[in-house]
Amino acid sequence: MLSPPELPVCIYAEQPTLIPPSTSTPNETLYLSNLDDQKFLRFSIKYLYLFKKSVGVDILKKSLSRILVDYYPLAGRLRKSQQDHEDDDHKLEVECNGEGAVFVEAFMDIYADEFLRFSDKPNRSWRKLLYRVEAQSFFDIPPLVIQVTNLRCGGMILCTAINHCLCDGIGTSQFLRAWAHITTNNNADLPIIPFHSRHVLKPQEINSEITFTNPGFTKNTLLDNINIINRYYRSQLLIPSSLTFTSSHILHLKRQCTPMLKCTTFEIVASHTWRAWVKSLDLSPSLHVKLLFSVNIRKRLNPEMPQGYYGNGFVLACAETTVKELVSANLHSGVKLVQRAKSSVTDEYVRSVENLLEDKTVKTDLSASLVISQWSKLGLEDLDFGQGKPLHMGPITGDIYCLFLPVIGDFDAVRVLVSMPENVVDKFEYYMNAFSDWEVNGEADGDICVERKDFT
Incomplete structure (x- = not known):
């Protein structure tokens, strides 16, 4: 190596x-x-x-x-x-x-x-x-x-x-x-x-009452036992883990949900990554865990946002369940949670978040959450200043946020990059490779491109 x-x-x-x-x-x-x-x-x-x-x-x-x-x-x-x-x-x-x-x-x-x-x-x-x-x-x-x-x-x-x-x-x-x-x-x-x-x-009615509680936010500064994940991360050296899912890998993941459930590449890979992340951390079965992921709201508002809007035109959707329910159920159940969270992002949802954030004590709840940011379908890899497109595109530093990155030369592939505590990174990659009913050309698990180089 x-x-x-x-x-x-x-x-x-x-x-x-x-x-x-x-x-x-x-x-x-x-x-x-x-x-x-x-x-x-x-x-x-x-x-x-x-x-x-x-x-x-x-x-x-x-x-x-x-x-x-x-x-x-x-x-x-x-x-x-x-x-x-x-x-x-x-x-x-x-x-x-x-x-x-x-x-x-x-x-x-x-x-x-x-x-x-x-x-x-x-x-x-x-x-x-x-x-x-x-x-x-x-x-x-x-x-x-x-x-x-x-x-x-x-x-x-x-x-x-x-x-x-x-x-x-x-x-x-x-x-x-x-x-x-x-x-x-x-x-x-x-x-x-x-x-x-x-x-x-801008909030239309600054003093209007919030119509629902948003699970992606909190006003608490101390979250007691839930804050154990943040403490765990801070106590460990974080190691970036990079796994590339080809179109073939993604198709086999999707087959675990069809014909009962149709899903997108993001939904299936996000659900799979969330489950692997939770499993690798060996958390209490009763702990509530969340998946936060960005949803583009430009076409979800009424009226739609103007073309060319380059500010923050997204909100975080939140899927939530217990550790036991997430890891014991099949992939199909996790995908449904992701889809339900995505579909909840309506005009009313966004306006309520805008009003909720008028209270500056309200913060995004990162305590027991995996946060996924989607970079893979933004066209970032197509940049050409006159001497050809890039050989590589990605972040400069690793982070505990999970990035879905483009794969140069393969639009349908997704590279998942997330930093994990040093003593669980191997376990995380094992679960990411653990496809049920996985078979490609007669070969079983482990076909995902994973290279464990100690980039620290």
Whole structure:
């Protein structure tokens, strides 16, 4: 088994520069919705792209400056709302001042093929590939930070950090694809015009009564025995686990539900992953566990959200059951829980969440929950700045959140990436491979692509 190499030192060609919009942009304050302003979104989404051939840095800077005219809030700065709050949970807003995105050029003495060999899981040395902005707090970090690292072979690694309070996964994909489009078609129009206003998600009746309790949120700060999962995670070294489900694997999973139940790839893989996660942690049978997963609400509202909306246009759906009910039942039952949670996301549900989040003591319940974020169907892997599509696309760092990632060259496949405590990662991967009625070409379990390299 090959050990991952420590990446060489990143050599910076020059000091970080600020790339402002190429022409004047509105000087205004951008309101952020309650969905944007959630505390669990106060971080940057960090993407890593590996390209076989590099693109000139001056070309990338010029096109970035041009696209920031259209996406001018990303050239602004996050700040606490000017409205007074009596507590510390300040609402956020964006000062659209055209200050610019942080852009860094670097060189690393490594070949693209070397990096690709170990690209299935992030490791700590990858953090060298994204410039760390020295800041007092999250508020002081610019919404957009970019590092372009040229490689020995003539390839490049492009890393981006985009503030999650401004964009969700669909929004970041929309921005990055627009940037690539302008890079290769300098005078072309954008395929999608960004829609900036977040007032379409502003609570209509701020003081209205919440019509139902949402299981995905809590007001408790101490959750007693349920908090055991978080304590368990904090006490262990976390190891990224990466498993690729091909279309063949997914078909065999689905056959465990048909003809009684039709389901999507996401529903079947999410249910299977949730069960494997719960089984591997060896939890009390009576413990209530949750699966939280993002649901795009752009077409679920009445009226539908405007095209080009790139803010946080999702809510977390919540499937909930006991450990005993989840692990003892068949996969069919887990899929039904996921489908029921997804179907509950209606216009009324979303409006109720907006109102619920007016109470700043309400937080997403992460205590006994697996959180899945879907990156695999956003078109993130199709980025082309003029020298071809990426050899690899994924996160820079591992996390306890579970990511469903695209597989380069296979649109129907899904790569599941999640960090697990060191002493249970093997058990988790065993359960992920444990397909009932699994048979491919006469061979039994274990056909999923799993490589246990200790990326820590």
